[in-house]
Amino acid sequence: MAVHRGKGLATVEYPTGMNQNGDPSQAWIKVKPDGRVDVFSGTADIGNGSKTVQSQIVAETIGVPYDWVTYDNSNTDSSPMCTGTFASRATFVAGNAVLKAARQVRERILAVASRELEIDPADLEVADGAVSVKGTPAKSMGVDEVAGAATFVHGELLTGDGAHLNPGAAIIDPTTGEVDKPPHAAISYAACTAEVEVDDETGDVRVLSLTQAYDIGRAMNPTLVEGQIDGGAVMGLGFGLLEDCYPYYPTAEHRGDGMNTYHVPTMAELPEIKNVLMENPSSGGPYGAKGIGEMSNNAQPAAIANAIHDAVGVWVTEFPITPERVLAALDAKREGRSEPRREGRVVAFDEELSINSFTSAKTWGA
Amino acid sequence: MELTVNSVARTVQSPPLTSLLTVLREELDITSPKAGCESGGCGACTVLVDGQPRRSCLTAVCAVDGAEVTTVEGLGTPEDLSRVQQAFIHHYAAQCGFCTDGLIVAATAYVGGGGSDDTGDIGEALAGHYCRCTGYVKILEAVAAVARGDTFDTASTASSANNTYVTIAGAES
Numbered sequence: 001m002a003v004h005r006g007k008g009l010a011t012v013e014y015p016t017g018m019n020q021n022g023d024p025s026q027a028w029i030k031v032k033p034d035g036r037v038d039v040f041s042g043t044a045d046i047g048n049g050s051k052t053v054q055s056q057i058v059a060e061t062i063g064v065p066y067d068w069v070t071y072d073n074s075n076t077d078s079s080p081m082c083t084g085t086f087a088s089r090a091t092f093v094a095g096n097a098v099l100k101a102a103r104q105v106r107e108r109i110l111a112v113a114s115r116e117l118e119i120d121p122a123d124l125e126v127a128d129g130a131v132s133v134k135g136t137p138a139k140s141m142g143v144d145e146v147a148g149a150a151t152f153v154h155g156e157l158l159t160g161d162g163a164h165l166n167p168g169a170a171i172i173d174p175t176t177g178e179v180d181k182p183p184h185a186a187i188s189y190a191a192c193t194a195e196v197e198v199d200d201e202t203g204d205v206r207v208l209s210l211t212q213a214y215d216i217g218r219a220m221n222p223t224l225v226e227g228q229i230d231g232g233a234v235m236g237l238g239f240g241l242l243e244d245c246y247p248y249y250p251t252a253e254h255r256g257d258g259m260n261t262y263h264v265p266t267m268a269e270l271p272e273i274k275n276v277l278m279e280n281p282s283s284g285g286p287y288g289a290k291g292i293g294e295m296s297n298n299a300q301p302a303a304i305a306n307a308i309h310d311a312v313g314v315w316v317t318e319f320p321i322t323p324e325r326v327l328a329a330l331d332a333k334r335e336g337r338s339e340p341r342r343e344g345r346v347v348a349f350d351e352e353l354s355i356n357s358f359t360s361a362k363t364w365g366a
Numbered sequence: 367m368e369l370t371v372n373s374v375a376r377t378v379q380s381p382p383l384t385s386l387l388t389v390l391r392e393e394l395d396i397t398s399p400k401a402g403c404e405s406g407g408c409g410a411c412t413v414l415v416d417g418q419p420r421r422s423c424l425t426a427v428c429a430v431d432g433a434e435v436t437t438v439e440g441l442g443t444p445e446d447l448s449r450v451q452q453a454f455i456h457h458y459a460a461q462c463g464f465c466t467d468g469l470i471v472a473a474t475a476y477v478g479g480g481g482s483d484d485t486g487d488i489g490e491a492l493a494g495h496y497c498r499c500t501g502y503v504k505i506l507e508a509v510a511a512v513a514r515g516d517t518f519d520t521a522s523t524a525s526s527a528n529n530t531y532v533t534i535a536g537a538e539s
Contacts, residue, residue, distance in 0.1 A: 047462025047499050219531065223458045223523045230501035230528075231461065259407035259496065267489035267502045273528055280534040 001201040005208075008306025009193050014295030016186045016285075017089035022165040025094040026080035027101045029058065031158035033151040035129065035144030037064060037105070039071045042082030043094040048293060049224035050090035054098045056220060057286050061102035062109065063126030064143055080161075088291025091220060092186055093164050095286040100162025108158045109143060112150045116141060186282040186290040189215040192236070192299035195271075196307040200330055203323030205308060207237055207269070210300060213276040217290030225277060225292065232296020233273050238265045240301035244320050367431040371396065372440030382428035386420075387411045389427045390437065398438040398467040402496070409495030412468035413437050419472045438467040441474055450474045450509070452518035457508035457526075461499030469495050473509045483513035503528065 017023045027041040039058050045051040055069040073079050082094055110121040113131040117124070123134050132140030150156040170179035192212040198205050210233045219225045242263035281288025301319055309315050314329035367378045371394060380389050387404075390396045390413065402410035404423045411423040414436040442448035450473050453459070460466040469492065476491045488509050489502075497505065507526060511518070 047460075049461070222525070222529075222531070226526055226529050227458055227461055227500060227504060230503040230526075231499045232501070234501035235498065258405055259403035260405065264496045264498065266493040266496060267506065268493040270489060270502050270506070273501065273503055275529045276532060277529060278532045278534055 002199075004198050004200060004311040005195070006198065006307040006309070006311025007193060007195050008303045008308070008310055009191065010299040010302035010306060011189070011191045012295055012298040014088070014188050014190070014292075014298065016087070016092045016188065016291035017166050018083070018087050019166055019169040019181075022168055023083050023087070023089065023093060024163060024165050025082045025089070025097040026161070026163040027054075027094065027097040028080055028161040029098070029101045029105050029159060031105060031109070031143075031147045031150075033148050035064065035068065035142065035147040037062060037069045039069060039098060039101075040079055041071065041073055041094055041098055042076070042079040043090050044073055044085050045090075046085050048085065048090060048228065049221060050085060050094065053091050053220045053224065054095055057095050057099050058102045060287070061099055062106045062143075064129045068129060068143075080163075086294075088188075088293040088295060090291075090293070091289045092282075092285045092291045093166065095220075095289060096164035096284075097162045099286040100164070101160040102162070104160030104162065105158055106160075108150075108156075108160065109146050112154060112156065112158070113141060113146045115154065116146065116149050185284050186217060188217065188290045188292055188295055190292075190295055190299055192233075192303045194300060194303035194307040196304060196311055198308055198311040198326065200312055203326035203330070205241055205304070205321060205323070205326060207241070207271040207304060207307075209272040209274070210237070210303070211274045211276075212299065213278060214292055214296070215278045215280045215290065216292050217282040217285050218279050218288035219277060220287060220289050222277070226275065228293055229275050229277070229296045230273055232293075232298075233275075233300055234265050234270065236297040236300025237269065237271065237304070238263070239297060239319055240304040241265075241320050241322070242269075244322075367427060369427075369430065369432070370434040372436060378427055380427060383426045385423050386413065386415075386425040386427050386430060386435070387422035390422060390435070396437050396439060400464055400467065402464070407496075408465070409472065410465050410468045412471050412495070414471055414475060417475065417478070419475045436471070438470050441470065447520065448474065449512050449518065450477065452520050453508040453512045453516070454505075455520040456518040456522065457504045457511060457524045459500060459505040459508040465495055465497045469497070469505060473505075473512070476509065477512045481509075481513055483510040485510065488513070 029039050031037055043050050051071045055071045059066040059069050106126055109126060110124050113124055114121040119133055124131055125134050129143045130140045131146055147158055150158050166185050167181040170181040172179050192210060194207055195209040196205055196207050214229055216225055282290045305316060314333050316325050316329050318325060369376050369378055376394055378389055380393050387399055390399050399413050399422050400410035402408035406421045406424045411421055412419050413422045415430050415433050442451050450470050454470060472492055485506055488506055
């Protein structure tokens with residue numbers, strides 16, 4: 001009886017946003033008479049930082065300081081339509097919508113400034129809240145002055161609107177496998193290695209380290225990206241080892257009903273986490289961004305399962321990999337029974353349980 | 367019953383077995399302690415009772431009659447944040463924010479009690495707090511930085527040592 005160490009690797013390829021109905025996001029922007037920018041978008045910030053990132057996109061694209069931008073998604077009536085905050089889509093899909101709206105605002109700022117300065121808009125640029133003549137930075141006027149002139153001299157409102165639509169769902173040719181539309185907007189890639197310790201007496205698995213590499217397109221806000229990836233790593237650890245809606249029996253009456261039965265990783269389970277963030281710009285994303293929210297918790301469970309096999313030579317094919325499942329797999333191996341395999345297992349759908357599917361009828365091979 | 371909540375004397379009218387969490391949130395309108403699991407498992411309701419972190423969801427208000435209760439509102443104001451609050455901002459230790467108030471309160475007790483910047487010690491002190499967003503990495507960094515005596519610029523964000531950036535030039539996909 002001993003503690004064994006093992007290492008495992010898993011990779012993941014992950015799309016951004018959805019294809020159904022084009023997964024639209026819309027945005028509109030208006031500029032106040034003092035040059036401050038109001039962004040209206042339907043994307044709710046659930047802690048992922050989408051307000052911050054979209055405000056950054058708007059500030060960068062128009063050419064005003066970040067703190068001039070107010071992002072308003074306070075109610076459904078005043079916000080344009082957005083499918084929602086899910087599917088790693090907020091930065092890519094909604095970010096593209098605000099990018100397009102901000103470009104329009106910039107054009108209108110240039111048009112008004114052109115009349116004020118009597119210079120062709122093509123010879124003007126906007127940066128740091130000021131419109132200036134290319135090559136002659138001394139000749140300039142503030143965006144606040146442009147917005148004031150638009151309001152009180154020209155009788156105009158500086159606005160812009162933008163929307164992003166993905167290609168609709170593809171139809172697959174059943175014989176050739178060809179699809180009639182391009183795949184999702186941006187594909188991200190990631191790899192994760194897990195280092196584990198497995199106690200072959202108790203079945204306990206401890207993850208010592210997770211080292212991960214993510215193709216993030218472009219880190220619009222590096223701290224936010226790191227937060228998503230650190231958080232995903234620990235959530236993936238939970239999916240791999242701890243979290244189970246049906247901790248005891250696969251029936252609704254016995255399912256867990258609180259935090260004492262649905263185990264979430266805590267600081268006590270925290271492994272050493274190292275991230276490599278690879279900036280590999282996407283052609284379709286705002287400033288090269290891709291979506292990495294969801295994919296950040298996909299590779300860890302498989303990497304952990306592979307590491308357990310490396311450590312003690314058994315495949316545990318059901319998540320979470322609890323001590324009971326590790327011991328059952330070790331027993332099966334010791335007693336010469338074949339290891340559990342995916343083939344021959346029953347995957348059932350049970351409407352009463354209202355989950356997509358669950359595995360049942362453990363089949364320990366023939 | 368009489369409580370001192372965030373340095374203000376309050377008289378409580380709720381029945382004596384009402385949880386301190388319910389009293390704070392519904393009678394006194396102090397909403398930083400969160401009702402998470404309401405069974406002592408998640409840590410989101412943590413407040414300080416006479417300086418010690420307590421699960422307010424499991425604490426009957428009659429059991430703390432006369433005590434001094436501190437929530438995150440009592441640790442600092444937006445203009446004058448406590449060091450732990452500053453550290454959470456500088457180290458980006460909050461995402462959705464649901465667990466944050468309980469963690470800040472517990473971390474305040476930890477560093478106030480002379481807790482070290484050792485990751486294992488911090489983990490042991492704060493393992494009773496669930497966080498679904500951050501993966502704890504930046505929370506640990508924030509608390510360790512307070513324990514070390516760092517000063518914090520809340521207008522900037524700290525970079526984490528566990529991240530390496532690689533740029534793939536010219537490769538678009």
